Amino acid sequence: xxxxxxxxxxxIVKDFSGLRANDGVSLKIEAGEILGLLGxxxxxxxxxxxxxxxxxxxxxxxxxxxxEEVVFRSPRDAMQRGIGMIHQHFMLVQKHTVLENVALxxxxxxxxxxxxxxxxRLAEFSYRFGLAVRPDEPVWxxxxxxxxxxEILKALIRSSDLLIMDEPTSVLTPKETAELFDILxxxxxxxxxxxxxxxxxxxxxxxxxxxxxxxxxxxxGEAPMGEVSAEDLxxxxxxxxxxDSYPKADLPPGRVVLEILxxxxxxxxxxxxxxxxxxxxxxxxxxGIAGVSGNGQQELVECVTGLRRASAGAVRLLGREITGLSPxxxxxxxxxxxxxxxxxxGIVPNLLLYxxxxxxxxxxxxxxxxxxxNYPAIRRHAGDLVKSFQVATPSIYSPMKxxxxxxxxxxxxxxxxxxxxxxxxxxHPTYGLxxxxxxxxxxxxxxxxxxxxxxxxxxEDLEELFMICDRxxxxxxxxxxxxxxxxxxxxxxxxxxxxGAVEAAGGEATDxx
Amino acid sequence: MxxxxxxxxxxxxxxxxxxxxxxxxxxxxxxxxxxxxxGLNPLFALGEIFRSSFGSVFGLTETVTKALPLILVGSxxxxxxxxxxxxxxxxxxxxxxxxxxxxxxxxxGPSLPGPVIVPLMFLAGFLGGALWGMIPAALKIRLGINxxxxxxxxxxxxxxxxxxxxxxxWKGASKHGYPYTDDLPAQAILWLFPGTRISPILLVLAPAAxxxxxxxxxxxxxxxxxxxxxxxxxxxxxxxxxxxxxSLLFMAVSGGxxxxxxxxxxxxxxxxxxxxDTLSAGYGFTAIIVAWLGRLNPLLVMVSGVFxxxxxxxxxxxxxxxxxxxxxxxxxxxxxxxxxxMGEFFLRNRIRWVRRTPRHG
Numbered sequence: 001x002x003x004x005x006x007x008x009x010x011x012i013v014k015d016f017s018g019l020r021a022n023d024g025v026s027l028k029i030e031a032g033e034i035l036g037l038l039g040x041x042x043x044x045x046x047x048x049x050x051x052x053x054x055x056x057x058x059x060x061x062x063x064x065x066x067x068e069e070v071v072f073r074s075p076r077d078a079m080q081r082g083i084g085m086i087h088q089h090f091m092l093v094q095k096h097t098v099l100e101n102v103a104l105x106x107x108x109x110x111x112x113x114x115x116x117x118x119x120x121r122l123a124e125f126s127y128r129f130g131l132a133v134r135p136d137e138p139v140w141x142x143x144x145x146x147x148x149x150x151e152i153l154k155a156l157i158r159s160s161d162l163l164i165m166d167e168p169t170s171v172l173t174p175k176e177t178a179e180l181f182d183i184l185x186x187x188x189x190x191x192x193x194x195x196x197x198x199x200x201x202x203x204x205x206x207x208x209x210x211x212x213x214x215x216x217x218x219x220x221g222e223a224p225m226g227e228v229s230a231e232d233l234x235x236x237x238x239x240x241x242x243x244d245s246y247p248k249a250d251l252p253p254g255r256v257v258l259e260i261l262x263x264x265x266x267x268x269x270x271x272x273x274x275x276x277x278x279x280x281x282x283x284x285x286x287x288g289i290a291g292v293s294g295n296g297q298q299e300l301v302e303c304v305t306g307l308r309r310a311s312a313g314a315v316r317l318l319g320r321e322i323t324g325l326s327p328x329x330x331x332x333x334x335x336x337x338x339x340x341x342x343x344x345x346g347i348v349p350n351l352l353l354y355x356x357x358x359x360x361x362x363x364x365x366x367x368x369x370x371x372x373x374n375y376p377a378i379r380r381h382a383g384d385l386v387k388s389f390q391v392a393t394p395s396i397y398s399p400m401k402x403x404x405x406x407x408x409x410x411x412x413x414x415x416x417x418x419x420x421x422x423x424x425x426x427x428h429p430t431y432g433l434x435x436x437x438x439x440x441x442x443x444x445x446x447x448x449x450x451x452x453x454x455x456x457x458x459x460e461d462l463e464e465l466f467m468i469c470d471r472x473x474x475x476x477x478x479x480x481x482x483x484x485x486x487x488x489x490x491x492x493x494x495x496x497x498x499x500g501a502v503e504a505a506g507g508e509a510t511d512x513x
Numbered sequence: 514m515x516x517x518x519x520x521x522x523x524x525x526x527x528x529x530x531x532x533x534x535x536x537x538x539x540x541x542x543x544x545x546x547x548x549x550x551x552g553l554n555p556l557f558a559l560g561e562i563f564r565s566s567f568g569s570v571f572g573l574t575e576t577v578t579k580a581l582p583l584i585l586v587g588s589x590x591x592x593x594x595x596x597x598x599x600x601x602x603x604x605x606x607x608x609x610x611x612x613x614x615x616x617x618x619x620x621x622g623p624s625l626p627g628p629v630i631v632p633l634m635f636l637a638g639f640l641g642g643a644l645w646g647m648i649p650a651a652l653k654i655r656l657g658i659n660x661x662x663x664x665x666x667x668x669x670x671x672x673x674x675x676x677x678x679x680x681x682x683w684k685g686a687s688k689h690g691y692p693y694t695d696d697l698p699a700q701a702i703l704w705l706f707p708g709t710r711i712s713p714i715l716l717v718l719a720p721a722a723x724x725x726x727x728x729x730x731x732x733x734x735x736x737x738x739x740x741x742x743x744x745x746x747x748x749x750x751x752x753x754x755x756x757x758x759x760s761l762l763f764m765a766v767s768g769g770x771x772x773x774x775x776x777x778x779x780x781x782x783x784x785x786x787x788x789x790d791t792l793s794a795g796y797g798f799t800a801i802i803v804a805w806l807g808r809l810n811p812l813l814v815m816v817s818g819v820f821x822x823x824x825x826x827x828x829x830x831x832x833x834x835x836x837x838x839x840x841x842x843x844x845x846x847x848x849x850x851x852x853x854x855m856g857e858f859f860l861r862n863r864i865r866w867v868r869r870t871p872r873h874g
Contacts, residue, residue: 307750328753339751348745359741360752368734375732 004082004161004193005066006030007052013060014047019432021047022058023217029162029210034184034194036208036225038201038237040498041293041460043214045197049164052195053085054078084160086151088167092139098122098150099135102157118157125156129186145176152183163187166197170294181207199237199292201230201499213237234495238462245467245486246442249450253470254283256319257454258304258423263313265299273299275478276313281423286445286455288469288486290462291498293428296478297458298340301427304456305337306330318422331360334422338412338429340458342405346412349401353393354382356400357415381418389414390440406437413441417448424448427458442468462494476500518862528860533806536856540849547844553835561834562827572826574709577716578782580822582607582774582796584719587803587818588726588811589770592763595730595809597743600764602649602664603771604797605671606642608789610772611779612675613641615683615694615786618701618779627700631714631780634701638776639769645671646768650760668797672789679786694786703781712781719815722770726811729766739763771797794825795843802850805857821846 007029014022022044029035039045050056052063054072062069065081072078075085092101103109103118110117122135131149139147148168155163165184169177184194184207198204204211205225212222213236221228221236258281267273273296281287289297302308304315306327315323322330331337339345347356358367358378366377382396389410393403400408409429416424426445430438446468449455459465465472466486474481474497481497496502545555566576586603593600614634622630649663678694685695696702703712730736738759742749749756778792779785786792803821807814828842 306753326753326755327751328755331753337751344745345747345751348741348748350744351740355737355740359748362737362752363734368737371734373732373734373737 003191004031006064007083007162007193008064008067009048009052009061010064011061012048012051012058012063014044014051014056014058016047020217022051024061025214025217025219026061027212027219029193029195031161031191031193032188033210034188034196034208036204036211037195037197037214038199038204038211038233039214039220040199040237042216043237044217045214046166048214049085049166049195049197052078053083053164079158079160082159082161083164084155084158084162085164086148086155086166086168088170090147090151092147092150094140095138097136097138098133098142101139101150102135102154106154106158121157122153125153129156129183129190131156131183143176144171145173145179148172148176148180149183156187161191162193162195164195164197167199168196169198169200169203177203199499201233201496201501204233205230215239230496230499230501231492234499234501235492237499238491238495240491246446248446248468248470249284251284251450253285254452256280256282257317258456259314259316259319260300260304261314261316263300263303263310263315265296265303265308265310267296267299273478274303274310277475277478277480278313279473279480279483281454281456283452283454284449285471286449286457286469288465288472289456289458289475290465290472290494291460291475293460295475297475298427299478300475301337301340301425301456301458304330304425305335328363332364336416336419336421336424338409338416338424338426340427340431342409342412347400347408350399352396353386353391353398353400353403353411354379354396357382357385357396357411359415361415361419385411385414385418389417389444406433409433409437409441413444417444421453423454423456425456425458428460429457430459430461430464438464462491466491474498515867517865517867518858519865521861521863529808532856532860533808533853536852537806537849539856540852543848543852544845547848551837558831558835561831562824564827565830565834566823566826572830574706574711575826576819576822578710578822579794579796579825580819581711581715581719582777582793583800583803583822584815584818585722585774585777586771586796586800587807587814588723589767590800590804591807591809591811591814592726592730592736592739593767594804595736595743596739596760596763598650598653598760598763599661600646600649600664600767601661601801602646602667602671602797603767603800604793604795605664605668606646606768606771607775607778607793607797608671608675609641609645609768610638610775611641611786611792612678612775613637613772614776614779615697618697619683619695622698622701625700630698630701631703634780635718635773635776638772638779640772642772642775643765643769646764646771647761650764651757654757654760675786675789675792679788683786685785688785692788696784697780701780702784703777705781710782712777715777715781718773718777719818722773723811723815726766726770730809730811735759735762771800799825799846802846802853805850805853824849 009027012022012025025044025048037045047056051058054075054077070081093104099115099119099122102122103114106118119135126133131153133146133149133153168180172180188194196208208225210224211228211233213220213233215237261278263274263277265274277300291297299308303310306325310323314321317333317335322333343349348359358381362368366374368374379396385391386393386396391407391410393407413429429441445455457469469486471483472486473483474494476498477500484494541559545559548555548558566572586607590600590603614637617634617637618630645667649660649667652658652663653660679692683694685693687695703714705712738754741752741754742759774796783792799821803814803817806817824845825842828845831837832839832841
C-alpha cells in the first residue's frame, strides 16, 4: 500500500449526545511534517484524533489519504492505512516483556516462533530511530519514557506513516522529553508525519513545523511555526473575552479564611502534582483557580478537603491548622465542597433524592440524633432545597439518577450552600451544564460571596472565572504561575500562564503568600 | 444483528414485586425440566415438595425449624450485601458461633443455672461469628484482599477447625469414639415445643433479629452509611464515611447473627458439636439466596427464609419418596438463585434488538 504523502480531514463533525465536540474541523498534514494540535481540554483535539484513528465515526465530513477518500470502521482499518496512535495512557500488557508486547496483535508475525522474527525487526527499528529498549524486560519494570518508546516501536513496526501522539510529554521527565523530541525529528526526517496533541506552548514551538489551534470544537487558527508568536497562539487557544462580569456587591475582602502554605502533594501515581503552592482566600471573595485540568488542581482541592494527604506544607482554616484531618473533621470545621465529576463523587445515584440531600451532613443534628436518622427532618430539608434552588424533579422520592445533570448540580450546590460553610470549594461547577443552569449556579456562588462567604472556585472555563472571581490564580504543572485581577488582567496573559509560557511579572504571585 | 442491554429509566413497584415472582416461577419450571430428565412428572414432583413442607403439621414444623437459622443468617447477609460486601462465609461464621458456645456450655454449663448459661452461650455465639466475620473485613480494607476469596477460604478453615476439635482435643469421653463433643448439660439445652424441634427462644429471636436489622439498615445512620458505601464508594469517601470502622461493624453484625444461628442449631437440635456438615445443612450458603430473594430487606427475608426452608424440607422428603439423590436440593437452590439473579438483571435493564453495529460515542 502506498505511503501517506498527504492526509486531509475535511469538515469533520462529531456530536456526543447533544454536545458538539467537533464542528466542521479541517486538518491537513504532509509527509515529514510535525503538526502541533493545540487547545484547552475539551476543545475537541482528542475527539478529532480518535476519529482519525477509527475509534469514533464522524457524524459528518471526510478523510482523504493521498487525495483518495477513506472510511475507517475501526482502529484496525486506520492501522492498515498506516496510521498509528499513542494514547496518553499506554496500552501495554504490564506483565509481558517488551518483545511480547510488540509481537502481540502484529499481523505479519509468523504463526510459529513469532518472537524470533519480531526480535529481528525490533532491533532494526530500534537502531534506525535511536529508540533504545530492552526486549526481554517486562513492561512493569520500565520507566514511563521507556514504555513510550515501546509504544512508538509498536507503531513503527506496524509500518505507521502517520503517528498521533496524545499529550506524550505529560508523563515524561524533561530529559525524556528531549530524547522523545530527538526521536520525533529523526522520524520526520525519514518521511513520517506526526500529529502532536498538546496544551504546552513551549513544546509546540520547540518541535513542530506547523500548528493548528482548536477552540470549542472549531479551528481557531492554523499557521507555519515561524509565522506565529507564543502570544498569538495563547490568544487563539483561550479566545477573546466576550461576556461581562456578573454584578457583585462592592465589598472589601474580609479576614483570611483559607490559608495555604507551600503545599506539596503527589498524584495517584506518586508523581509530584502540587509543588509548593501558597495562597489565601478571604471573606467576601471568590478566588479562582484557572488551568488546564491535570495540572494539580484536583490534588490541591483534595488536600484541602482531606481526601488526599499533603506531603508537605500547611492548610489553615481561620488560622487553625487542618492539614491531615479526615474529610469528616474538615467538613465539621466548615468547609463544604461541590466536587468535580458530580455523579461520581457528589451523589449516590441509586438512593432517593431526599437521602442525597444530607450526604456528608447525615451524621449531624438535626438529620441524625444519637445515630438514628431523622427522616422527617431530612425530607423537610430536601423539600426546602428543591424549592429554593429550583431543582426540577417529580418529587423528593425520585431516585437521584433520574435527575438531569443541571438539577443534580443544583441539588449538590444547594446542599453545600445550605450547610452555611466558612469556605465553599466548587470544582468545575458548571462543566457540561446548559446556559440557564450555569448562570443560575454562578449567581448562587456570587450570592454566597456577597453574604460574606469565602469561595474557592476551580474551573477550566476562563470566561466563567473572569465573570465571577475577585482574583484568579493560574496553575501549571503543580505551581501557581501568577494571580490575576480579572478587572485589569487579560485573557492572553492568563492563556500564556496556562500554557506554561510565562510567569506573572511583579509582585502579585509573591504577595499571595 | 445482536442484543444490547440498556439500563431502565425507572422501575415500578409492581415490577419490583413481579420480577422476583416471575423469576421464581421460571426457576421452578427449570427445576421441573430436571425432573423430566429423570423421568418424573414435574408437576407431581414439585407438588410433592410443597406438600411435604407446607401440607402437613409435621412438615410445617420442620420448615419453621429450618427457616429460623435461615432468617438469622439471611438478615445479616442482607446488611453486608447492601454494602456490596460479598460475604460468602456465613457458613463458617455459623460454625464459629457453635464452637464458641460449645466451649461456654461445656466449661460453665455444669455450674450455672439455665437462665444464665443460655444467654451466655448466645452471647458467645454472636462473638464467635462476629470475630470470624471481622477478619475478611479487616483484610479487605487494610490490604485490599477480595472478600469473596477470603470469606470462601475461611469456610474451609473453620470446617477443618471444627473437625479437628471434635476428633481431637474436644472429643467427648461419653461418645464411644464418635467424632462428637460431650453433650451440653441439661440446663444449657433449649426447651422445645413438644413434638417439634422448634424452640420458643429461637422462634422469637429470629424475627426479632430481622426486625432489628430492618431498622438498622433503613433507619439508622450506620445503615445509611452502609447503603452509601454499597451504592457509590467514591461518594462515601467524599462524605467522610470511615470504611474501616463501618466494614468491621457490619461484618461483626452479619457474622454475629450467623453465630447466633450456630448457637441455635447447637443447643436446640444437636446438643453437641459434631462434623460441620451435620451441624449446618448449608444454611450459610442457602441464606445467600434467602437474602437476595428477600431483596436485601430483612422483613422480606422472613418470607423468603420460610420459602427456602420449605424447599429444603420438601427436597429431603422427595429424596426418600421419589428416590432422588441427596444433591437434588442443591441443584434446586442453584437453579433458583441463577434465575433470581437473571430476574434482577432484567428488572434493571431493558433488552434491545440491534440490527447494525452502533456508532461509538
